[in-house]
Amino acid sequence: MKTVDLRSDTITKPSPEMRAAMAAAEVGDDVFSEDPTVNSLQERIKTLTGKEAALFVSSGTQANQTAINAHTQPGDEVICEYNSHIFNYEAGAPAMLSGVQLHPLQGQAGVLDLDQVVQSIRSADHHFPRTRLICLENTHNRWGGAIYPLEQIAEIRKIADRFGLKMHLDGARLWNASVATGISIAEYSRYFDSVSLCFSKGLGAPVGSVVAGSREFIDRVHYYRKAYGGGMRQAGILAAAALYAIDRNVARLKEDHFRTKILAENISALPDFSINPALVQTNIAIFEVMSRTKSAPDYAEELSREGIKMIAFSAKKLRAVTHLDIDDSDIDFVIEKLNKLYRS
Ligand SMILES: *Cc1c(COP(=O)(O)O)cnc(C)c1O
Numbered sequence: 001m002k003t004v005d006l007r008s009d010t011i012t013k014p015s016p017e018m019r020a021a022m023a024a025a026e027v028g029d030d031v032f033s034e035d036p037t038v039n040s041l042q043e044r045i046k047t048l049t050g051k052e053a054a055l056f057v058s059s060g061t062q063a064n065q066t067a068i069n070a071h072t073q074p075g076d077e078v079i080c081e082y083n084s085h086i087f088n089y090e091a092g093a094p095a096m097l098s099g100v101q102l103h104p105l106q107g108q109a110g111v112l113d114l115d116q117v118v119q120s121i122r123s124a125d126h127h128f129p130r131t132r133l134i135c136l137e138n139t140h141n142r143w144g145g146a147i148y149p150l151e152q153i154a155e156i157r158k159i160a161d162r163f164g165l166k167m168h169l170d171g172a173r174l175w176n177a178s179v180a181t182g183i184s185i186a187e188y189s190r191y192f193d194s195v196s197l198c199f200s201k202g203l204g205a206p207v208g209s210v211v212a213g214s215r216e217f218i219d220r221v222h223y224y225r226k227a228y229g230g231g232m233r234q235a236g237i238l239a240a241a242a243l244y245a246i247d248r249n250v251a252r253l254k255e256d257h258f259r260t261k262i263l264a265e266n267i268s269a270l271p272d273f274s275i276n277p278a279l280v281q282t283n284i285a286i287f288e289v290m291s292r293t294k295s296a297p298d299y300a301e302e303l304s305r306e307g308i309k310m311i312a313f314s315a316k317k318l319r320a321v322t323h324l325d326i327d328d329s330d331i332d333f334v335i336e337k338l339n340k341l342y343r344s
Contacts, residue, residue: 037236074099110140
């Protein structure tokens with residue numbers, strides 16, 4: 001049976017051409033910083049982000065958490081958004097590994113209100129934790145791939161400067177934001193002390209993320225990467241996939257965005273579901289189920305029996321994500337099935 005897997009953009013499998021690039025990679029021991037392919041990926045990321053240094057790491061979680069660790073001291077407080085990946089999906093690592101406390105703020109489409117940010121910054125009183133870092137997420141996963149407006153980022157940077165705070169960008173899907181807006185990775189990165197980027201989502205590499213920042217900061221990230229068990233040896237095989245992905249799979253993300261929009265438009269026409277297609281900006285569509293009797297997991301199971309895989313994001317919400325391994329015929333298949341099942 002044909003199946004179309006829209007659960008996540010992490011499910012892509014490396015293409016034969018990507019595997020060939022991996023097989024041909026020159027390698028060395030990256031713990032000694034002697035893997036030429038890893039070094040060339042890190043150089044490439046320095047140029048792309050406009051930062052002094054970059055470090056290849058094993059996952060987006062490792063990228064964010066080593067960065068948080070390198071920016072903070074135990075007991076510090078980190079401002080983030082309530083629905084952010086760092087707060088929800090990283091296994092409590094800020095508390096476990098950095099000994100910091102998160103201060104989540106409820107954003108709108110993932111975007112923090114400026115007054116709210118200012119009010120959440122602690123004053124110098126020994127009762128309070130020390131506010132040290134602000135983390136933003138672009139695009140925002142749980143807010144349906146929403147893009148952070150650059151002007152808002154610039155305003156938050158001004159606040160951070162005023163209070164002497166650092167800023168980290170969880171840019172797991174910054175490629176999507178950049179392709180959708182035409183704003184370069186470097187322009188987004190300019191406002192942050194550190195940036196993480198992921199290769200194993202829309203870009204289709206099997207493994208890997210990267211952290212970029214100042215030389216002195218990346219030196220500390222390197223130390224924490226080792227401590228977390230993230231020192232990899234002949235990692236050039238993986239870096240080759242990332243380099244291949246940067247060359248071939250970035251510009252095509254706009255196809256994912258287009259297909260997600262088409263999907264959202266069709267879903268919005270069905271009485272069972274509610275979504276505003278105008279708010280779908282990139283490759284993620286989150287839509288609500290309207291039924292009083294059927295939950296999102298019920299729909300996910302029903303769809304899965306028909307060969308369509310989506311994630312129930314909550315009791316009321318389903319998430320569909322397009323990616324490299326989804327083409328127009330897959331979207332046609334999904335729309336046809338949805339219409340057959342739910343068109344009244
Ligand atoms: C996927 C994701 C990450 C990293 O996840 P890993 O599974 O650890 O690679 C980080 N931030 C966001 C917003 C993500 O969607």
